[in-house]
Amino acid sequence: MSSRITPRSKDYAQWYQDVIAEAELAEVAGVVKGCMVIRPHGFAIWEAIQQDLDRRFKATGHQNAYFPLLIPMSFIEKEAEHVEGFAPELAVVTHAGGKELEESYVIRPTSETIIGHFFAKWIDSWRDLPLLINQWCNVVRWELRTRLFLRTSEFLWQEGHTAHATHAEALEEQRRMLDIYRDSCHELMAMPVIRGTKSANERFAGAVDTQTIEAMMQDGKALQSGTSHDLGQNFGKAFNVMFQNKDGEREYVWQTSWGASTRLVGAVIMSHSDDDGLVLPPRLAPIHVAIVPIYRKDDERSAVLEAAGKVAEELRADGLSVRVDDREGMNPGAKYYDWERKGVPLRLELGPRDLESQSVMSKLRIAEVNEKGRPVKEALPLEGIGARVGQILDGFQQFLFDRALARQVENTRTLDTWDDFTACFEDGDSGFVWAHWDGTTETELAIKEATKATLRCVALPGDGPDPEPGACIKTGKPSAQRVLFAKAY
């Protein structure tokens, strides 16, 4: 059935590409270096993520706006660390309207600079704060080694930009948005994540502090799935964003920014899919239920299609997205395969015998297997089908989260010796490791050099082992707490 998908055990990277190709999620643009085309089924997943995040942003007082795609080159250069971080990745517009431009523009790699410029115009008094803005848009960061969804020269994302009167308020905001990313990963994407703080070396260029959510993929690698930055007053000073406080004094604002991107689609694919193709958590799935009518004769056909239509109607009334697969010239088996590889959570098979028994045969995208090695199907009575399907999908959502969490727990180790650490990362599927670190960039880079493992984060309280002092796994120097290491995408 799934011969067109390379098994994970054989070639994980090829498996990922095959899953995407077979589900028609996206493809490499080819003619535009490092870019991709997001096909309808992939884009529908992104739309579901967008809607969920957008609802959460608005519920916490944020408003959407839109700023120019093009940024004057001089803006990028105003914040010293920012330009250093982004300069190598910039795409530059030098000509427009048939003429060479006096000053080149860069295509936004992120928008702190241009938004800083407008914040300076809009903010005057403490009454204008907090200013809570979000933008859904495309950004370009020229990449040489690309991978669909995970790393492309152009990608879609949202970038939040906020300004506050105090550092404490900015820190609250930074954490609030990190938690929103975590909640969306857990509740919508069924993807457990660990929240933490990035090391200085992995920090956003221009930030005082970067917080991250890290998810574990099926090969044990980490995927950074969203970041939230405390920008301090760095961009406030670079763009002169000042406000008059309640005491009548002029101060620089405190800013945050936070972003999540189409990378999340890649994270979802890698979290849940299997050798049969895409697996999607129901809350994220563009199609919840595929109904495959089964018939041989024409009179069977009309009765079966009519019944399928009625079931679809009832499920749609419960807010589900349902596809009745009435394609001609395609046998049921081929239809099963098609919806499996596209990650539709639940399939219903409806034939003349089901009609007689007033039931329908159901098959979950990931089903238990019976003693003959066949997937278990369950007959559902047509009476009350809406409620039953709702329960099944809720259960499947929970199953996927639990399975991903179990995998994360199982593949996470606490190590104390350099030998164990290097041995662990020699392995292909190395997983997460909690280990002590002396807090220096030098050691962090030496560990990466030796093992290819990177410091993912210093976990927030509750997301990692309880802090206890120890000795750095590499240098033996004192360490305040274990931090998270993993190979990463």
Add this chain to the structure above:
Amino acid sequence: MSSRITPRSKDYAQWYQDVIAEAELAEVAGVVKGCMVIRPHGFAIWEAIQQDLDRRFKATGHQNAYFPLLIPMSFIEKEAEHVEGFAPELAVVTHAGGKELEESYVIRPTSETIIGHFFAKWIDSWRDLPLLINQWCNVVRWELRTRLFLRTSEFLWQEGHTAHATHAEALEEQRRMLDIYRDSCHELMAMPVIRGTKSANERFAGAVDTQTIEAMMQDGKALQSGTSHDLGQNFGKAFNVMFQNKDGEREYVWQTSWGASTRLVGAVIMSHSDDDGLVLPPRLAPIHVAIVPIYRKDDERSAVLEAAGKVAEELRADGLSVRVDDREGMNPGAKYYDWERKGVPLRLELGPRDLESQSVMSKLRIAEVNEKGRPVKEALPLEGIGARVGQILDGFQQFLFDRALARQVENTRTLDTWDDFTACFEDGDSGFVWAHWDGTTETELAIKEATKATLRCVALPGDGPDPEPGACIKTGKPSAQRVLFAKAY
């Protein structure tokens, strides 16, 4: 009250800018040539338009996707008329990732070319058709004379791209989407439009036929508000998009494309606003109701705010967006002014006396005026407030459409002599004119040269006067039917 907004009668163009500035809808980017920043209140209007159109697109079987921002220069050159039309407006990326590129990319001015490339990969058989794709994105067309929302170097839009097995199906699609634009203008934006066909001279570069919807602004000028193109097989041939038909023969597909943009926000502003600022039809308004609490003493304050909160809750339960304006240090009059200029359709004033009488004072954004020249307010009982406010808003939506339609009818003339025609367009507020035309580009350009009026469209049946033959208003040559002339944005 509205001293910061220049009256329309004094300077219409300045009025438009003032309305936008006072409602905080958008502003000129300044630092990025010809671009604008869409501020939250303006972006919320665009989001409402997006949601409405997106729902209509999906209900007619279209799926969203995303294609690269950057297009190889060679792609643009493949369709001869297309490159001729767009070459002067292109923004060009020559450098990326720190290097000069071997082939330059243009930032998409529209995506027929890059999408044609992928259609060729995806389409193989008649079973793959129709292919119905839409993309929400930004585009760049370098403009020298810009105007907020109406004409900017970068704008946001949607572009639909479809491929069909027959020309007849493509023509059906072209018309279906034109009608969707018309329906959204009428039902959501309360903006009457005339549907018609563009002349060869005004056709989309590369299309066989362009259909348009034209709206009349308050100064009598026309605003093209959406277009739908029959591309014939032009792009199919340029990008080799072929399919095998049911007889096993290879044929080029028939394509359409259709687009509407943030320009619609400008159209709405110019259709309904007045000298007090923005006016929005309720279905489009980000905030439907502003509740202004009125109190002097502290004990009044808590009772009034509590009651306002209850009213807000009841209205929200009916799906309305409500703002309780509890800002301190701002008197009610200043709050009234603020919500008026922002175009909130209905204001509710709630004070201790209203509480006693268990009612609330309501004021529509455009209210009748009493004998003293004061706007009429209406006391609404708190009991059943939700249903009553719903009625009032529905009535206001209809009022705005009727008013705009009456204005269009009143400012539309049927003219038969060149003297009347030129005299009409010497006037500043010249309106729409139905006149005979000999069908040649030469005459069309001569009329424009002499009067600044352009040929807006040949109306579709039912959207203009019944076709009857006549003599061209300029040349006297035979004409099959009257066509629509107007000065335009």
